[in-house]
Amino acid sequence: VTVYLVGAGPGDPGLITVRGLDLLRRAEVVVYDRLVAEELVAEAPEGALLVARDRHDQPEVNRLLVEHGLAGKEVVRLKGGDPFVFGRGGEEALALAEAGVPFEVVHGVSAIGSVPGAAGIPVTHRGVSQQVTIATGQACDGASPEFAALANAPGTLVFFMGLARVGRLADGLLAAGRSADTLAAVISKGTTHEQRVVTAPLSELASAVERAGLEAPALVVVGDVVALRERLGLD
Numbered sequence: 001v002t003v004y005l006v007g008a009g010p011g012d013p014g015l016i017t018v019r020g021l022d023l024l025r026r027a028e029v030v031v032y033d034r035l036v037a038e039e040l041v042a043e044a045p046e047g048a049l050l051v052a053r054d055r056h057d058q059p060e061v062n063r064l065l066v067e068h069g070l071a072g073k074e075v076v077r078l079k080g081g082d083p084f085v086f087g088r089g090g091e092e093a094l095a096l097a098e099a100g101v102p103f104e105v106v107h108g109v110s111a112i113g114s115v116p117g118a119a120g121i122p123v124t125h126r127g128v129s130q131q132v133t134i135a136t137g138q139a140c141d142g143a144s145p146e147f148a149a150l151a152n153a154p155g156t157l158v159f160f161m162g163l164a165r166v167g168r169l170a171d172g173l174l175a176a177g178r179s180a181d182t183l184a185a186v187i188s189k190g191t192t193h194e195q196r197v198v199t200a201p202l203s204e205l206a207s208a209v210e211r212a213g214l215e216a217p218a219l220v221v222v223g224d225v226v227a228l229r230e231r232l233g234l235d
């Protein structure tokens with residue numbers, strides 16, 4: 001294997017896997033996402049080629065991975081959270097597979113499996129929520145989420161990439177039948193020392209988020225599980 005698609009975890013540098021850190025420490029080329037903790041990028045060996053992903057568009061990133069992979073370099077593509085959860089890891093894996101470059105996916109701790117919990121919100125809880133639906137607040141084709149289906153889904157809703165559209169998300173769910181007093185939370189920079197959390201009923205969520213001036217990355221969690229945060233003493 002020459003190219004490793006490694007999940008770096010949600011922000012806390014301690015949440016990379018042992019295998020991911022081991023590969024990072026012996027990489028020759030590291031292509032890293034903007035959301036990856038700088039402490040992790042600093043773990044690359046001296047002399048490794050470090051490439052910031054946000055200076056390149058996706059086809060260029062794919063090409064870089066293929067080129068360095070074909071050259072036989074040990075390449076770590078360090079990605080926020082898990083590579084296969086809203087991370088375009090599948091697209092990069094396809095580009096490598098099509099070019100005949102051997103690769104391995106080293107999964108990581110996704111925001112879905114860590115950020116609500118870091119805010120004291122279990123996404124499932126017996127008797128409260130038996131189902132979790134995750135969606136993007138920003139589809140790549142600009143389409144709105146499927147509000148009718150989402151509003152009627154039982155259990156917990158989690159939106160990735162929803163901060164900039166939190167008002168539209170709340171309005172869409174309300175218009176599709178969710179009650180105005182449904183509890184919601186927005187968790188900014190979850191798992192890091194800059195983590196901030198705002199909770200509010202759906203009808204007041206956008207104004208509460210604006211008042212607080214929350215910054216990306218943030219996760220939006222909707223449902224009765226949000227009340228557990230207070231009961232767990234983390235409010």
Ligand SMILES: C[S@@+](CC[C@H](N)C(=O)[O-])C[C@H]1O[C@@H](n2cnc3c(N)ncnc32)[C@H](O)[C@@H]1O
Nearest residue numbers: 011081082085087110111160161190217218219
């Ligand atoms: C492009 S997606 C990448 C998701 C990543 N692959 C994962 O598994 O978590 C970026 C979105 O993930 C969410 N996210 C990632 N890290 C986060 C964090 N530390 N706190 C809150 N949300 C986070 C935000 O919704 C952000 O807009």
